Amino acid sequence: MTDxxxxxxxxxxxxxxxxxxxxxxxxxxxxxxQRGPGALSFRTLADHxxxxxxxxxxxxxxxxxxxxxCTDYLxxxxxxxxxxxxxxxxxxxxxxxxxxxxxxxxxxxxxRGARPWxxxxxxxxxxxxxxxxxxxVGMAPDEAVRTYRRMYLFTLGSASFVDHRDPKGAQDxxxxxxxxxxxxxxxxxAGQLSAIVPAxxxxxxxxxxxxxxxxxxxxxxxx
Numbered sequence: 721m722t723d724x725x726x727x728x729x730x731x732x733x734x735x736x737x738x739x740x741x742x743x744x745x746x747x748x749x750x751x752x753x754q755r756g757p758g759a760l761s762f763r764t765l766a767d768h769x770x771x772x773x774x775x776x777x778x779x780x781x782x783x784x785x786x787x788x789x790c791t792d793y794l795x796x797x798x799x800x801x802x803x804x805x806x807x808x809x810x811x812x813x814x815x816x817x818x819x820x821x822x823x824x825x826x827x828x829x830x831x832r833g834a835r836p837w838x839x840x841x842x843x844x845x846x847x848x849x850x851x852x853x854x855x856x857v858g859m860a861p862d863e864a865v866r867t868y869r870r871m872y873l874f875t876l877g878s879a880s881f882v883d884h885r886d887p888k889g890a891q892d893x894x895x896x897x898x899x900x901x902x903x904x905x906x907x908x909x910a911g912q913l914s915a916i917v918p919a920x921x922x923x924x925x926x927x928x929x930x931x932x933x934x935x936x937x938x939x940x941x942x943x
Contacts, residue, residue, distance in 0.1 A: 739771055739779065745793030748786060752827035753885075760831065762786070787832050792839035794821055794828070798846055807857045808934050814850055815875050815930055822879035823923075829880050837876075859941045867937045874933060878926040887921035894920045 747768045751760050762780070766773040780786040798817050801810045822829050847868065854864035882890050895917050903910040919925055 739769055739776070741779075741789050742793055744769065744776070744780065744786070745790045748790050749793070749825060749828065752831065753825065757827040757831045760786075760827075784835065787828065787835070788839055790828055791832065791837055792841045794825060795837075795839055795841035795845055797821065798841070800845065801849065803849075803853050803856065807853055808938050810853060811850065811871070811934050811937075812930060814846055815871050816927065818846060818872075819875050819879055819923075819926055819930075822876065823884040826879070826883045826885055829876075854941075857941065859937075863941065867941075870937075871930065871933050874929060875926070878929070882921055884921060884923075890921050891917050 744765070748760060748765055751764060751768065762777045762783075763773050765786075766776045769776065780789060798821065799813070801813045801817075803810055805813075850868050851861075851864050854867055855861060859867065884890075895913060898906075898909050898913055898916065901910040909916065
């Protein structure tokens with residue numbers, strides 16, 4: 721090898737392998753879960769991954785693209801629920817799995833806000849099988865969509881308004897706010913702290929509400 725060829729070869733920039741989206745999502749979620757949603761930025765994530773900041777940003781396009789990547793990474797963990805267990809049981813298992821995933825990652829839920837969850841994994845593991853199962857048991861397509869939408873919004877809302885990773889903090893905040901009320905003006909809220917505060921972080925509130933929605937849809941459709 722001539723000296724010229726040697727210098728040319730070894731001065732050429734080395735081609736790095738693109739960072740897998742799974743690793744990007746995993747590190748992003750680690751930052752959000754450990755340091756809070758405000759800590760996530762392309763620069764911070766790039767430092768954790770050991771890649772150039774511009775390269776990472778091009779890989780994800782923008783913050784919305786990064787959050788979509790994280791959502792799809794989590795949605796891939798949703799279980800495949802067999803239809804053989806019946807529509808009501810399968811529906812409950814699907815949405816409980818989504819609820820568990822969301823409550824485990826409140827920072828991501830907060831960052832996404834009102835953005836729709838339309839990643840391929842969520843569509844494949846939740847939306848498509850739920851709609852197909854509903855039509856299979858006799859619902860019209862528009863009825864299946866409305867039923868899904870009710871349960872999806874209820875699940876997302878139930879997971880969004882309380883940080884279930886810090887139940888004591890959520891309870892303390894509620895207790896302080898209600899204790900400051902004038903009992904004459906708010907006799908129920910100020911006088912029923914022992915009933916209200918535990919319900920704030922009680923997962924059974926969600927589970928019971930989900931079952932009510934399922935029973936109502938079951939009766940309407942005769943599923």
